[in-house]
Amino acid sequence: MHENDELIVTIEKFSNLGTGIAKVDGQVVFVENACPKDEVKIKITKVNKNYATAKVTEVITPSQYRTEPFCPMQKVCGACQMQFIDYDYQLKLKKQIVEDAMKTIGHIDTSVNDPIASPQIKNYRHKIQYPVSQKKEGRIVAGYFKPQSHEIVNIKYCPIQPEICDDIIEFIRENAPKFEITGFYEKKHTGDLRHIVIRSSADNGKCLVTLVVNATKTFERLNNFAKAIFENFEKVTGVCINFNSKKTNVILGSKTECICGQNFVEEKILDKTFKIGADTFFQVNPKSAENIFRYVKDEISKLDSPTVLDAYAGIATIGIVVSDVCEKVVSVEENKASIEKAKEVLLENGINNVELYAQDTTKYLKSIKRKFDITILDPPRKGCTTEALDETLSHTKQKIIYVSCNPATLARDLKYLVEKGCTVESIQPFDMFCHTYHIENVAIISF
Ligand SMILES: C[S@@+](CC[C@H](N)C(=O)[O-])C[C@H]1O[C@@H](n2cnc3c(N)ncnc32)[C@H](O)[C@@H]1O
Numbered sequence: 001m002h003e004n005d006e007l008i009v010t011i012e013k014f015s016n017l018g019t020g021i022a023k024v025d026g027q028v029v030f031v032e033n034a035c036p037k038d039e040v041k042i043k044i045t046k047v048n049k050n051y052a053t054a055k056v057t058e059v060i061t062p063s064q065y066r067t068e069p070f071c072p073m074q075k076v077c078g079a080c081q082m083q084f085i086d087y088d089y090q091l092k093l094k095k096q097i098v099e100d101a102m103k104t105i106g107h108i109d110t111s112v113n114d115p116i117a118s119p120q121i122k123n124y125r126h127k128i129q130y131p132v133s134q135k136k137e138g139r140i141v142a143g144y145f146k147p148q149s150h151e152i153v154n155i156k157y158c159p160i161q162p163e164i165c166d167d168i169i170e171f172i173r174e175n176a177p178k179f180e181i182t183g184f185y186e187k188k189h190t191g192d193l194r195h196i197v198i199r200s201s202a203d204n205g206k207c208l209v210t211l212v213v214n215a216t217k218t219f220e221r222l223n224n225f226a227k228a229i230f231e232n233f234e235k236v237t238g239v240c241i242n243f244n245s246k247k248t249n250v251i252l253g254s255k256t257e258c259i260c261g262q263n264f265v266e267e268k269i270l271d272k273t274f275k276i277g278a279d280t281f282f283q284v285n286p287k288s289a290e291n292i293f294r295y296v297k298d299e300i301s302k303l304d305s306p307t308v309l310d311a312y313a314g315i316a317t318i319g320i321v322v323s324d325v326c327e328k329v330v331s332v333e334e335n336k337a338s339i340e341k342a343k344e345v346l347l348e349n350g351i352n353n354v355e356l357y358a359q360d361t362t363k364y365l366k367s368i369k370r371k372f373d374i375t376i377l378d379p380p381r382k383g384c385t386t387e388a389l390d391e392t393l394s395h396t397k398q399k400i401i402y403v404s405c406n407p408a409t410l411a412r413d414l415k416y417l418v419e420k421g422c423t424v425e426s427i428q429p430f431d432m433f434c435h436t437y438h439i440e441n442v443a444i445i446s447f
Contacts, residue, residue: 018081018437037063065089078147080435106411115429134183179225203268230260306373316342365391383409
């Protein structure tokens with residue numbers, strides 16, 4: 001097999017990175033935009049030692065699971081790799097991804113439950129982060145990067161986010177030049193506007209807009225531009241500037257200033273209200289997150305008023321949501337801004353049985369003697385360190401509830417816990433990121 005070879009193949013499986021898998025002479029070929037049971041003509045784009053990659057040049061016999069994507073940009077944008085696949089079948093494929101990870105990485109034979117669908121499969125994404133640049137003729141572009149590149153697809157319409165986000169971004173594209181705000185040239189590290197970040201509330205539709213700029217302090221033109229955005233949209237309740245002049249792919253810098261209105265939007269999860277700022281972690285699909293939190297709360301309610309450690313807490317969303325069925329909750333989060341937001345949430349919701357610590361989870365656990373009936377782990381995609389898992393084991397009496405956004409690191413961490421004598425009682429997937437290969441899981445682990 002060589003680069004540019006054209007072949008006809010049948011897609012056998014779906015990979016954990018959202019591509020179809022075919023086999024040619026026993027070698028694995030990852031095929032973009034292909035669905036199991038498709039018969040397709042492909043062009044080989046790269047040949048590596050153990051596998052090759054390819055793209056579809058013609059669908060000869062479509063799989064019965066193919067459907068027309070509702071977004072005209074689906075193929076070029078790359079953000080919704082699975083949108084051309086029927087939603088119910090997407091869920092089946094995601095279940096398979098989790099099962100494969102448990103088998104091949106985790107060596108665990110616990111069965112995986114059917115995924116719980118997202119309550120909305122359009123307009124579900126409530127956090128938008130568009131990179132911004134500028135064309136030679138001066139036109140501002142904003143959208144997602146094309147897959148494996150830093151070329152921006154100028155997205156004017158994105159049906160997976162609330163409609164108002166398209167309008168705000170279009171306003172920014174059209175009006176930035178009037179305020180002499182330039183788009184960022186990544187190669188030369190020049191220009192003003194690097195990213196547009198919008199957090200919109202699924203509860204009240206209000207939006208917080210953050211302009212990430214290549215500067216260390218604000219200036220008059222920028223303040224005036226922020227005011228224009230604020231004035232133009234009734235639903236925009238705040239405009240912030242985040243300063244990021246570093247040569248980095250990290251979107252937000254460490255300093256944010258609120259120029260107009262409030263520096264947060266309010267979101268409601270179950271019966272609690274949260275304040276979400278520009279730099280605080282909050283789930284992108286609040287309605288699906290609500291399903292996860294309800295599931296975790298039900299699991300905790302099986303014990304009578306337990307003590308709970310909520311580790312990797314963000315703004316303590318889980319800790320706060322479950323607090324009314326617990327004797328005590330301790331939420332630990334390393335991001336200080338998130339803990340500050342959590343303090344406000346506790347006050348406003350009148351909650352007094354949640355303790356907050358702005359600290360690394362392992363360091364916090366090493367500093368205490370107390371044990372908890374239940375520990376909730378909700379780490380970032382990289383999962384937990386073995387040190388964090390060891391500390392969790394020695395500070396937990398009955399069970400661990402592990403919330404994970406990455407099946408591979410979940411499987412690795414479950415393997416470690418099983419080797420230490422734990423039992424994986426259940427694995428429940430939740431679809432938070434419809435039309436992408438991502439899948440969230442909640443594993444219940446007992447001792
Ligand atoms: C997936 S988010 C979960 C947030 C929260 N549980 C929620 O549902 O909104 C992971 C969080 O872990 C925090 N984090 C990352 N490493 C950490 C560490 N070593 N100790 C404590 N928190 C950490 C991140 O800042 C982030 O807020």
